[in-house]
Amino acid sequence: MRTIVDAKKIKKVYGTKGNVFTALDNIDLEVQEGEFVGIMGPSGAGKSTLLNVLATIDQPTSGDINIDGTSIVNMNEEQLAAFRSDKLGFIFQDYNLLDTLTVKENIILPLALAKVDPNELEHRVLEVANKFGISPILDKYPYQISGGQKQRTAVSRAIISKPSLLLADEPTGALDSKSATDLLESLKGLSEVDKATILLVTHDAFAASYCDRVIFIKDGKMFTELVKGKGSRKEFFQKVLDVLSALGGGQSDSI
Amino acid sequence: MTLFNLAKKNVIGNFKSYLLYFISMVFSVVIYYTFVSLQYSPEVQMAIESENSLLNIFIAGSVVLILFVAIFILYSNSFFTKKRKREVGLYSLLGLRKKTIGKMLFYENIIMGGIAIIIGVILGTILSKLFTMIVLRLLDTPVEVSFEVSIEAILNTIIVFMIISLFTSFNAYRLIYRFKLIELFRAEKEGEHAPRTSFIAAITSIILIGFSYWIGFQSPTSDVQLLVNLGLYLISIVVGTYLLFRFLTIYILRQLQKKKTIYYNGTNLVGISQLLYRINGNARTLTIIALLSAVTISAISVGYSFYYTNEKQAEKEAPFSYMHISTSNSVDKHIEKIIQSDTEHSINGQIDIPVISVNGEVSNPILQDYLEDGPIKIVSEKKYNEALKILDRGSNIQLTGNQTIGIQPLLTEYTSIDYEEHTVTLQLPNKELDLAFSSMVEDRIIPWSYPDFTIVVSDQLFSEIATQVTPVTIKTYEVADEKTTKDTTVQLQKLVSEDMQLTTFYNIYRKGLESGGLNLFILGFLGLVFLAATGSIIYFKQLTEAHEDRNRYEILRKIGVSKKEVNATIRKQIIFVFGLPLTIGIIHGIVILQIASNIFSVLIGMNLTIPIVITILAYFIIYLGYYFLTLTSVKNTVNN
Numbered sequence: 001m002r003t004i005v006d007a008k009k010i011k012k013v014y015g016t017k018g019n020v021f022t023a024l025d026n027i028d029l030e031v032q033e034g035e036f037v038g039i040m041g042p043s044g045a046g047k048s049t050l051l052n053v054l055a056t057i058d059q060p061t062s063g064d065i066n067i068d069g070t071s072i073v074n075m076n077e078e079q080l081a082a083f084r085s086d087k088l089g090f091i092f093q094d095y096n097l098l099d100t101l102t103v104k105e106n107i108i109l110p111l112a113l114a115k116v117d118p119n120e121l122e123h124r125v126l127e128v129a130n131k132f133g134i135s136p137i138l139d140k141y142p143y144q145i146s147g148g149q150k151q152r153t154a155v156s157r158a159i160i161s162k163p164s165l166l167l168a169d170e171p172t173g174a175l176d177s178k179s180a181t182d183l184l185e186s187l188k189g190l191s192e193v194d195k196a197t198i199l200l201v202t203h204d205a206f207a208a209s210y211c212d213r214v215i216f217i218k219d220g221k222m223f224t225e226l227v228k229g230k231g232s233r234k235e236f237f238q239k240v241l242d243v244l245s246a247l248g249g250g251q252s253d254s255i
Numbered sequence: 256m257t258l259f260n261l262a263k264k265n266v267i268g269n270f271k272s273y274l275l276y277f278i279s280m281v282f283s284v285v286i287y288y289t290f291v292s293l294q295y296s297p298e299v300q301m302a303i304e305s306e307n308s309l310l311n312i313f314i315a316g317s318v319v320l321i322l323f324v325a326i327f328i329l330y331s332n333s334f335f336t337k338k339r340k341r342e343v344g345l346y347s348l349l350g351l352r353k354k355t356i357g358k359m360l361f362y363e364n365i366i367m368g369g370i371a372i373i374i375g376v377i378l379g380t381i382l383s384k385l386f387t388m389i390v391l392r393l394l395d396t397p398v399e400v401s402f403e404v405s406i407e408a409i410l411n412t413i414i415v416f417m418i419i420s421l422f423t424s425f426n427a428y429r430l431i432y433r434f435k436l437i438e439l440f441r442a443e444k445e446g447e448h449a450p451r452t453s454f455i456a457a458i459t460s461i462i463l464i465g466f467s468y469w470i471g472f473q474s475p476t477s478d479v480q481l482l483v484n485l486g487l488y489l490i491s492i493v494v495g496t497y498l499l500f501r502f503l504t505i506y507i508l509r510q511l512q513k514k515k516t517i518y519y520n521g522t523n524l525v526g527i528s529q530l531l532y533r534i535n536g537n538a539r540t541l542t543i544i545a546l547l548s549a550v551t552i553s554a555i556s557v558g559y560s561f562y563y564t565n566e567k568q569a570e571k572e573a574p575f576s577y578m579h580i581s582t583s584n585s586v587d588k589h590i591e592k593i594i595q596s597d598t599e600h601s602i603n604g605q606i607d608i609p610v611i612s613v614n615g616e617v618s619n620p621i622l623q624d625y626l627e628d629g630p631i632k633i634v635s636e637k638k639y640n641e642a643l644k645i646l647d648r649g650s651n652i653q654l655t656g657n658q659t660i661g662i663q664p665l666l667t668e669y670t671s672i673d674y675e676e677h678t679v680t681l682q683l684p685n686k687e688l689d690l691a692f693s694s695m696v697e698d699r700i701i702p703w704s705y706p707d708f709t710i711v712v713s714d715q716l717f718s719e720i721a722t723q724v725t726p727v728t729i730k731t732y733e734v735a736d737e738k739t740t741k742d743t744t745v746q747l748q749k750l751v752s753e754d755m756q757l758t759t760f761y762n763i764y765r766k767g768l769e770s771g772g773l774n775l776f777i778l779g780f781l782g783l784v785f786l787a788a789t790g791s792i793i794y795f796k797q798l799t800e801a802h803e804d805r806n807r808y809e810i811l812r813k814i815g816v817s818k819k820e821v822n823a824t825i826r827k828q829i830i831f832v833f834g835l836p837l838t839i840g841i842i843h844g845i846v847i848l849q850i851a852s853n854i855f856s857v858l859i860g861m862n863l864t865i866p867i868v869i870t871i872l873a874y875f876i877i878y879l880g881y882y883f884l885t886l887t888s889v890k891n892t893v894n895n
Contacts, residue, residue: 057813078817085815096810098525100532105524112524113816118515157814 002068004165004197005031005054010063012049012220023049024060025220031165036191036198038211040240042247046220047201048169054199055088055167056080068164085113089158093170095150097142103153104129104138110161128156132186148179155186159196166190166198172207184210205244209237216243223247263366275795276335277367282791283324284375284416285382286784290320292383292408293390316777320784325419327788332423334795336430343431353431360427368420372413379412380404386780393562393772450535452509456502463495471850496545496839501538504835505531522824525811530828533800540796541836544789548840551782552874553847558778559866560852562771566738569764571699572665574646575731576600576740578702578758579751581607586755587730590747597743600734604645608638609726610701610709611717619677622708625664629706631681635717642700645733650698654713659690663697664707671695679710683723690716701729702758738764786874790881797829797885801892808893818894825889833882841871 012024023046031037041047052058054065056072065072068087075083089110090096097106104125105112111121129135132152137145142153151171158166168187172180188210190196200211208214210233216223224243228236294313346356470488475481508531512518518527577594581587594602612630617623636652643650652660661674674692681688690712701709712720734740737760744761751757808821848867 055813078819081812081815081817081820083815084813088815090813092813096813098528098807098810100528100807101524105528108519109524110814112519113521113814113820115521116519118519121519122515 002033003030003066004033004035004068005029005199006066007054008064010050010053010060010065012046012053012058013061022220024053026063027217027220027222029054029215031197031199033197034191034195036188036210036212037200038208038214039199039201039217040203040205040208040214040244040247041217041223045217047217049220050217051167051169051199051201054165055090056084085110085161087164089161089163089166091151091154091158091166091168091171093173095142095147095154095174097150097153097157099142102139102141103134103145103149106142106153107138107156107160109157114161124160125156128160132156146179147175148182151175151179151183152186155183159190159194164197166196168198168200170202171200172202172204180204180207205237205240208240209233214240214243216247218247263362273335273367276331277371279331279791280328280368280371280416281375281378282787283328284372284412285379286780286787287317287320287324287415288376288379288408288412289383289386290780291317291411292379292405293386295405295407296383296387312773312777316781319781321415323781323784323788324415328419328423330792331795332426334799336427340430340434347431356431357428360430361424364424364427365420368416368424372416372420375416376409376412383408386776390773390776393776394769395772450505450531452502452505454506456498457506460495460498460501460503463491463498467492467495468846471846472853474853492843493542493546496843497538497542499839500534500541500545500835504538505534508534522816522820522827525807526824526827529804529807529824530831537796537832540792541832544793545836545839545843547785547789548837548874548878549843549847551785552841552844552871553851554778555775555782555874556844556848556863556867556870557851558771558775559870560863562768562775563866564863565767565771566764569760569767572703573758573760573763574642574699574701575758576734576737576760577732577744577747579730579747579755581728581730582752582755586750589750590730591732593743593746593750594732594734597734597740600736600740600743603733603735605730605732606638606642606645608634608642608701608729608731609717609721610634610729611720611724611726613681613683613720613724615679615681617677617679619673621673622661622669622677625667625669626706626708629708631679632701632709633681633717633720634700634709634711635714636711637714639700639711642731643698645731646698646700648698650696652696652711654693654711654716656713657688657690657716658693658713660711661692661695662699662709662711663695664709665699665703666707669695681720683720685723688720700731702756704756737761741765782874786877790878793833794881794885794888797832798888798892801889805893821893822890825893826886829882829886829889833878833885837875837878844871 007027007029010024010027010029011022014021014023027046027050029050039047039050049058053060054067056075060073063073067083070083070087072080072083098109101109107128108121108125111124116124125138126135129138132155134149134152134156137149142150145153151174155171158168166187171187172183175183184207187198187200191198191212200207202208212228214226216225226236226239226243290313294317343356343360346359347353351359467488470484470491473484475484508527511523511527512531517523577590579590591605611633613633614628615626615631617626636654640650640652654660659679661669663669671694674695677692679690679692681690690710692710696711699707699709740759740761744759747757747759811821812818845867848863852863
């Protein structure tokens, strides 16, 4: 089994002298191929910073990150862009679809940018759209479809280039519970059937319960880790809730 | 806090978003004031001897300017209010009364208008000196320009802009009454959806533009038809251009989308869809820019052509430096003496040309139309050849018997074909004489008078006719450096009487230079204003869009598009937005010029390639400056 993410002693410090804020404090993280890992923690714990650093959108102050065997710490802007389009897929809470493009065009965007042959591209988009049940709306524009459909479009876009690592930042945050469940089921399917490696940042214990493993961070430090093992999703959900209450930040961040 | 204070704080606090509107107002005031103050400046008034025509040109110019400035300010005003609807909605939501908000917007507008007028007048005062120097330079008159403020110009400017400001302020006041609260909040999200296109409309645009070109080239047979044609031309070109931007561009972009190998290739996907998405909102702007470019290019080219061809034109009209009809020996001697005594302009040659005027008819109806009942002027072959030798233009006309050659009348474009195989019948006192044309020559040798119908006959025939009709002698002198013979010309003018019909190259050259120079200046000035305005419109529009597009580029960056690729797609889009209206504008402009050169008789037969190319090049370079400015600003906006 390959190691997809191998991060060691990541530190991220914001601010200058006198007014320093440590967002990430010596975080170590290892994710294997096909793993579905959740990251939880209260607001300001450093979840998003961690994800951004792994996503190469933000640079760590110190530490070393290898993704799929490549160190990303010393890459320049051009290399990072190429790396992102090559190895990473992104899903965001607010979908980040381009409103000037149809659903289909949004999905193929990463492939078009990589100049993949148009025929191959048509083939891949149908394959992915079928998987997520959005083939009937391929020619619609984002403003014409529902939130759930938008998010499935975003997932399709994220996985169409078969990235080594899929990064999801609160993907269910703006969805109703039915759409959220659908989406989580799909992600789980991706991980189990297609051996996709997924890193999911979430507030939501329900969403986290779909993961194989959940990492909790607090104040920029690793707090604890839960592994699902052989138990049911319900049991896992309960465990996550227990850790969360111990952590001091509930489902919605309020006490 | 009083309402006035709130309005004041609004302006100061949001200065950046007000800046665009403010700058366009200042810009408008500056150009208008500059133009008007030129009209009142004593230097310009004095430099021109024909004051009346100057005044008319300036008045016409300022009317065009007022119209333009008003439209420009209203355009930026609507742009500005669109951006502020949300803010206005917020005030309303916070419980301010409609009337209060209206008043506040009114004050705001008035404050800005007032400040814009003050700044504009100050800047305009500085600029008007510069422009006065340009005018005088074009008129070839070296004069020291004094630095003074014209009260009339200031008053004129203040009145015009107070009216415009009041109008926009009143508009601002009504804003809150015109829209429902919910509409104010939706303002910026307004209708930019994937545009539909229609193949028929796309084709219609091409047909209309083609039709406008076709009708432009028709030569109308009557004044009424000219007006009808002009109306049809204007309507079809304006509508055609609009449809072109509104439908044809969309159609072409849609076709590009269908070509998967192009569309699905890298950032083309983003660029093409982005252009499509924007084109609805941009069609009107692009149309205005294309048409303004066309008008500017053709107007400046015409103005420049007049100026540029002035010397050649003057040489055609007054082939010799001085020409007059001989009346008495003593006066002729006196004139000769004066010309000889001007040592700075030595005589290159002089010749007395006897001219016979008789009535007659031409067999070619086209020429007969021109001639009507006017006299035909006859010169001899020997004198014609000698005259052209003095003018340094070789000619060796050999005529025998009843052969004759026509000289091309001034401001016409007849060719040899109109003369060949036709005859002219001269009404001599005791008989009619039929002569056969063998061809036509272009070089004129005697002063112009209407109709300008002169023929050359053999020496023998000339002396035969001269026995029946006494010739008039025209004395001509060709001197060196004839452009600067002002003093001698003035001296001669005092001396001669009306019936001597003194024609001097200097007077004709000078007259052409004055009107040509002023035309060039006014057209150039208006052109520059149009250009600056079109450039600014695109610039601000692109910048606003860039602000709205930041999100999209942010997404692209996140999914792995490099900065370089983002910049490349931005560049392509801006090239499209700049290039398309410019291309259309230049094509329209060239066609308008072809039409104009058929209408303005002075330009007939002149080679206008050089002035046109220079004009287009100058336009292109300034336009290019706007392109780079826009590109840099948009890139900065998107990348930060």
